[in-house]
Structures are given as C-alpha cells and as structure tokens.
Amino acid sequence: MKKVVLILIGFVFLISSLFVGNPFDFSNSTIDRIAVFLVMTLILIIFFGLYRQIREIDNKALKKVNLGIMGLIAIPYFLIGLWSLMLTTSSSYPIWQDVSIYTNVEGEKVISQWRETSGSIYDYRDRRVIYEFGQLRISINCNINALSGKWQEYLINKDSISLVNFDNER
Numbered sequence: 001m002k003k004v005v006l007i008l009i010g011f012v013f014l015i016s017s018l019f020v021g022n023p024f025d026f027s028n029s030t031i032d033r034i035a036v037f038l039v040m041t042l043i044l045i046i047f048f049g050l051y052r053q054i055r056e057i058d059n060k061a062l063k064k065v066n067l068g069i070m071g072l073i074a075i076p077y078f079l080i081g082l083w084s085l086m087l088t089t090s091s092s093y094p095i096w097q098d099v100s101i102y103t104n105v106e107g108e109k110v111i112s113q114w115r116e117t118s119g120s121i122y123d124y125r126d127r128r129v130i131y132e133f134g135q136l137r138i139s140i141n142c143n144i145n146a147l148s149g150k151w152q153e154y155l156i157n158k159d160s161i162s163l164v165n166f167d168n169e170r
Contacts, residue, residue, distance in 0.1 A: 011069060011070070013046070014073050018077075023130070024137075027137075043077060051070065054066045094118075100112045101153075102144070103151065110129070110142060111129060112124070112125075126142050127142065148166050148167055151166060
C-alpha cells in the first residue's frame with residue numbers, strides 16, 4: 001500500500017507540474033539552457049523511479065492501471081521534452097521577454113511574456129512571480145483573466161504606466 005501512495009504522489013506532482021510549468025527563469029540564455037536540462041533530467045529521474053515502484057506492485061491489474069496512467073502522463077512530457085530539446089539546442093535560443101508587468105497594492109507581481117519560437121511562431125504566457133533576485137526569477141503560470149481588483153500595468157515597450165481594474169474588465 002505504501003508503494004501505491006508514493007506512486008499517486010508522483011502522479012499528482014507530475015500532473016500539477018504540467019500546469020505550473022518550469023518555475024525557474026533566467027535572463028541569461030546560457031544559464032537558462034542549463035536550468036532547462038536540469039529540470040528535464042529531474043523529470044526523467046522521477047519517471048524512472050515511478051516505473052521501478054510500479055514494477056514492484058504484486059497485483060497485476062493495479063500494475064497495468066498504473067503503467068497506463070504513467071503512459072498517459074508521459075505523452076505530454078515527451079512532446080514538451082522534444083520541443084524544449086529543439087529550442088535549447090538551436091543556435092538562436094529563444095528566451096522569454098517581458099511585455100508588461102502588473103503589480104497590486106499587496107505587492108503581488110504578474111508578468112506577461114512572449115518569445116519568438118521560430119520565424120513567425122510566437123509563444124505567450126503570464127507568470128505569477130514568487131521570488132526575483134538578479135537574473136533568477138521563480139514564477140508559475142497563471143491566468144491573467146483570473147486577476148481581480150486594481151493592478152498597475154507597466155508596458156515595457158511603451159514605457160508607460162496605467163491603472164487596470166480587472167473587476168471592470170469582465
């Protein structure tokens with residue numbers, strides 16, 4: 001039973017990590033590449049550990065169900081891994097660039113970012129900042145449409161600040 005609980009904890013961690021994303025952002029592209037490879041290695045180690053735990057389950061039906069769940073979880077990680085590997089090994093490594101910074105009176109910060117992935121393909125994301133120090137930023141994915149209250153919006157390209165009330169935006 002202890003193995004099944006550990007396997008479930010691993011599954012919950014992997015599924016929640018799909019939604020949270022890589023929490024480490026570096027403004028230096030070399031350090032960012034290293035961090036991406038380290039996170040990819042950590043995820044791979046977790047998958048191998050889960051596979052070993054699943055193999056030790058005696059109940060064949062429970063073993064097959066857990067292997068099926070792990071296979072389903074592995075599909076998006078495999079695709080994300082391929083995409084990340086392509087981006088990190090390319091000569092023009094695309095790095096996330098801040099577009100706008102939202103702050104509220106409680107000191108919370110949300111940053112909208114974009115990157116040119118390839119030619120005319122662009123990625124956009126919004127990140128809730130947990131910690132920021134020099135070139136290191138720890139943040140998680142968030143939905144900017146779920147923000148409420150008044151936030152100060154700083155548009156980096158225009159170098160302008162405006163007040164946004166997300167309660168009125170809906």
